Amino acid sequence: MIWHFDKRGDYTVRSGYRLASSFLKSDVGSSSNLNRAWWKFLWNLSFPPKVRSFLWRCCISILTTLDNLARRKVPVSPFCSRCGDDKETQVHELFSCVHAEAVWIQCGWWHHITAALNNDTRSILERMKTLLSQQDFNLFCMVQWSIWAKRNRFVHEGYFKDPNYVVDSAKTMLNEFQNAMASLVVQVRPLQVIRHWSPPPSGCSKLNVDVGFWCGNVVGVGAVLRDHVGSVRACLALPRLGSFSVELGELFAIRESMLFLNQIGLQVHCLESDSTLAVSSIKQNSPFSA
Numbered sequence: 059m060i061w062h063f064d065k066r067g068d069y070t071v072r073s074g075y076r077l078a079s080s081f082l083k084s085d086v087g088s089s090s091n092l093n094r095a096w097w098k099f100l101w102n103l104s105f106p107p108k109v110r111s112f113l114w115r116c117c118i119s120i121l122t123t124l125d126n127l128a129r130r131k132v133p134v135s136p137f138c139s140r141c142g143d144d145k146e147t148q149v150h151e152l153f154s155c156v157h158a159e160a161v162w163i164q165c166g167w168w169h170h171i172t173a174a175l176n177n178d179t180r181s182i183l184e185r186m187k188t189l190l191s192q193q194d195f196n197l198f199c200m201v202q203w204s205i206w207a208k209r210n211r212f213v214h215e216g217y218f219k220d221p222n223y224v225v226d227s228a229k230t231m232l233n234e235f236q237n238a239m240a241s242l243v244v245q246v247r248p249l250q251v252i253r254h255w256s257p258p259p260s261g262c263s264k265l266n267v268d269v270g271f272w273c274g275n276v277v278g279v280g281a282v283l284r285d286h287v288g289s290v291r292a293c294l295a296l297p298r299l300g301s302f303s304v305e306l307g308e309l310f311a312i313r314e315s316m317l318f319l320n321q322i323g324l325q326v327h328c329l330e331s332d333s334t335l336a337v338s339s340i341k342q343n344s345p346f347s348a
């Protein structure tokens with residue numbers, strides 16, 4: 059595939075962003091037409107970020123359908139890449155194309171959609187929001203994303219899936235995401251007394267390390283290296299898979315931080331952690347002041 063918005067014909071995030079911005083300027087004009095409550099509702103939906111982004115692009119009509127590209131002077135046929143019967147507008151591709159229609163019939167929502175096909179994508183979404191329960195509306199959005207994803211796979215890879223697969227994959231993705239969100243409960247550690255940071259001796263650097271614990275065997279490592287005037291020389295924040303006790307988690311965070319700083323060639327003269335056990339175990343056999 060040739061990407062017409064880059065000199066070399068290759069897709070880059072930068073060229074994609076420029077294209078999206080141009081679509082936004084030409085189609086939307088200003089945010090005055092956009093209903094703030096609608097956007098708030100849309101961005102608060104419990105979906106993976108890529109689906110929320112997709113819905114946003116739908117609502118401001120910047121999906122890269124062939125009709126959208128042709129109207130912007132890209133030398134492509136504007137007709138539907140799958141059925142060829144009509145221009146590949148967003149509404150056609152997501153709702154009225156015979157391939158999309160089969161999916162919506164499978165879902166049992168075609169009778170709601172067919173009455174709204176003269177409207178734009180956002181209007182159809184808003185209509186469905188009033189007609190469906192929250193859970194069904196979530197699935198409606200996910201099916202819409204799934205139709206677009208399958209269309210892209212057909213265009214780029216010639217890969218075609220039947221309507222049952224589109225609906226099933228949307229249900230699976232929604233269920234998996236909602237289950238993952240439900241299990242993502244942060245374990246809150248007891249409130250600790252806040253201590254002010256004290257600088258290391260002149261010419262030395264101090265490393266402050268902490269670890270956060272999440273359900274599902276995930277720990278978050280955070281570290282900051284500062285010099286004697288408090289200037290940050292390096293910082294680190296990363297998730298790691300593993301099941302640890304608090305003390306072991308703190309030691310693990312210290313180890314990860316030290317390895318990182320060693321890799322980028324920075325020295326640590328002092329180490330500070332809120333785990334006295336971790337600090338004392340390091341003190342026993344360490345060149346650091348901890």
Ligand SMILES: [Zn+2]
Nearest residue numbers: 138141142155
């Ligand atoms: Zn079509």
